[in-house]
Amino acid sequence: MPNTSPVADSAGVVEQELALGEAAGYATVQPIGAVTVGQKGERLAELGAMATSRAKVRVFSDDGFCVWDPLIMRRALEYVKSFNGVIAQHAQDPRLTEGAQMNEGIVSAELGLTGWPAVAEESIIARDVLLAEHVGSRLHVCHLSTAGSVDIIRWAKKRGINVTAEVTPHHLLLTDELVRGYDARYKVNPPLRREEDVLAVREGLADGTIDIVATDHAPHPSENKACEWQQLRTEW
Numbered sequence: 256m257p258n259t260s261p262v263a264d265s266a267g268v269v270e271q272e273l274a275l276g277e278a279a280g281y282a283t284v285q286p287i288g289a290v291t292v293g294q295k296g297e298r299l300a301e302l303g304a305m306a307t308s309r310a311k312v313r314v315f316s317d318d319g320f321c322v323w324d325p326l327i328m329r330r331a332l333e334y335v336k337s338f339n340g341v342i343a344q345h346a347q348d349p350r351l352t353e354g355a356q357m358n359e360g361i362v363s364a365e366l367g368l369t370g371w372p373a374v375a376e377e378s379i380i381a382r383d384v385l386l387a388e389h390v391g392s393r394l395h396v397c398h399l400s401t402a403g404s405v406d407i408i409r410w411a412k413k414r415g416i417n418v419t420a421e422v423t424p425h426h427l428l429l430t431d432e433l434v435r436g437y438d439a440r441y442k443v444n445p446p447l448r449r450e451e452d453v454l455a456v457r458e459g460l461a462d463g464t465i466d467i468v469a470t471d472h473a474p475h476p477s478e479n480k481a482c483e484w485q486q487l488r489t490e491w
């Protein structure tokens with residue numbers, strides 16, 4: 256008999272994901288739960304049900320979307336404290352990045368493309384490390400990409416805030432100069448940044464401010480990338 260309660264559903268999905276990983280047997284698959292229902296950012300998902308499921312979910316993220324509402328973020332951080340969980344944030348202020356096509360800077364101005372400013376990432380990270388400190392909970396920052404973000408995480412760690420951070424290989428290696436060729440493979444979110452940012456994330460990784468390199472890989476069929484720059488949707 257199908258169980259249609261939302262509690263059973265969210266636990267059921269993560270358990271199914273765990274089972275599929277076990278059945279395939281190629282790698283350890285650890286499901287991450289959503290923070291909000293449908294990743295819509297409006298109300299908390301059933302974090303407790305996922306935590307107590309067979310998948311024992313400890314990390315929750317709406318990755319692809321930012322948990323933008325500060326009260327929802329606060330509640331999520333408070334909730335996971337009871338089982339030593341982590342909220343992993345995709346730091347992107349949605350209002351500051353509406354219609355964004357690439358990093359906001361000299362190159363975007365020259366190309367006439369709408370920019371995704373560094374402050375849209377940094378303002379969310381700054382807010383969230385302070386919220387994590389306020390409630391005494393654990394925060395993970397997904398794919399940080401700017402020099403300012405590295406500075407904020409460095410400051411937060413020095414202050415004793417329980418935060419970890421990751422960077423992607425492409426943000427360690429590539430800059431927004433590549434957008435000039437309009438090759439849609441370079442359209443990623445967060446966008447490729449400036450040379451100064453690349454140097455800063457490398458320094459952050461070397462000095463331990465950034466804890467881990469993570470690919471942030473999301474499979475897109477190649478036909479979806481074979482289109483004009485403006486038409487390509489990433490995880491905006």
Ligand SMILES: [Zn+2]
Pocket residue numbers: 318319320345397398444445471490
């Ligand atoms: Zn993301």
